[in-house]
Amino acid sequence: MNIKRLLLLSFITYGLCALWAITGVQGSSETPKTPPTAITVTLGMLTPQQQQERIQELTTTTTSTTTTQPVTTVVSAALTFQCAEWFPIAISVGWPNDPATLEKLGRLLWKETRCQNVNYQHPMFNGHDHGVAQINQIHRAYVEQLFAGSMEESMSDPTLNLRFAYLLYSERETSGKCGWQPWSLC
Numbered sequence: 001m002n003i004k005r006l007l008l009l010s011f012i013t014y015g016l017c018a019l020w021a022i023t024g025v026q027g028s029s030e031t032p033k034t035p036p037t038a039i040t041v042t043l044g045m046l047t048p049q050q051q052q053e054r055i056q057e058l059t060t061t062t063t064s065t066t067t068t069q070p071v072t073t074v075v076s077a078a079l080t081f082q083c084a085e086w087f088p089i090a091i092s093v094g095w096p097n098d099p100a101t102l103e104k105l106g107r108l109l110w111k112e113t114r115c116q117n118v119n120y121q122h123p124m125f126n127g128h129d130h131g132v133a134q135i136n137q138i139h140r141a142y143v144e145q146l147f148a149g150s151m152e153e154s155m156s157d158p159t160l161n162l163r164f165a166y167l168l169y170s171e172r173e174t175s176g177k178c179g180w181q182p183w184s185l186c
Contacts, residue, residue: 081106083115086132086162093163094170108183109133119156131161136182139164 081087083106090105091097109115112134118124119131128137130151135143140151143164147154155161169179178186 083109083132085115086158089159090162090166093159094166095162104180104185108180108185111185112183117156117158117161120152121156130155132158133161133165134183135161135164135168139168 081103084102086109087095087102087105090102095101095105109132112118112129113124113132115132116122116124117132118126118129118134129135130137135155137151143151143154146164146167147160155164168182171179172181173179180186
């Protein structure tokens with residue numbers, strides 16, 4: 001082996017060892033996963049037809065009649081929150097299509113799971129909190145009665161998980177309490 005090859009091989013080995021030490025990857029052939037980032041869509045990115053559809057969607061599903069800001073501002077704000085990819089499901093299962101509520105829901109989902117559906121099959125599963133909204137096992141009897149299935153299976157479905165999270169939230173809100181208390185966000 002000539003000296004150039006030896007130096008090149010030594011340099012590559014040193015670089016790989018340094019990379020291994022920095023990233024902490026040990027014997028894993030799987031590439032490290034980066035947490036998902038919030039989806040940011042501005043009005044400028046939408047076609048005029050998409051803007052009209054989004055404005056129409058917000059005005060037909062929003063129940064508030066006392067809007068003090070233009071609808072276009074609401075559209076822009078609603079699409080830049082953390083974990084916005086879960087909002088269509090959340091709205092479909094009962095969460096209000098309200099920017100303040102969606103912003104807080106996005107913060108909740110980011111705080112709990114970094115927007116991932118952490119369930120009993122997920123590598124980050126901690127043994128007692130399930131799904132994207134991290135429903136705690138203390139609700140096991142209620143979940144199993146409500147969805148007629150096991151807690152693990154029911155709360156692995158993001159639609160059922162967000163529905164149950166909304167039920168927890170709305171039950172507390174209707175009784176005059178803070179709906180975000182189960183996630184310590186009051």
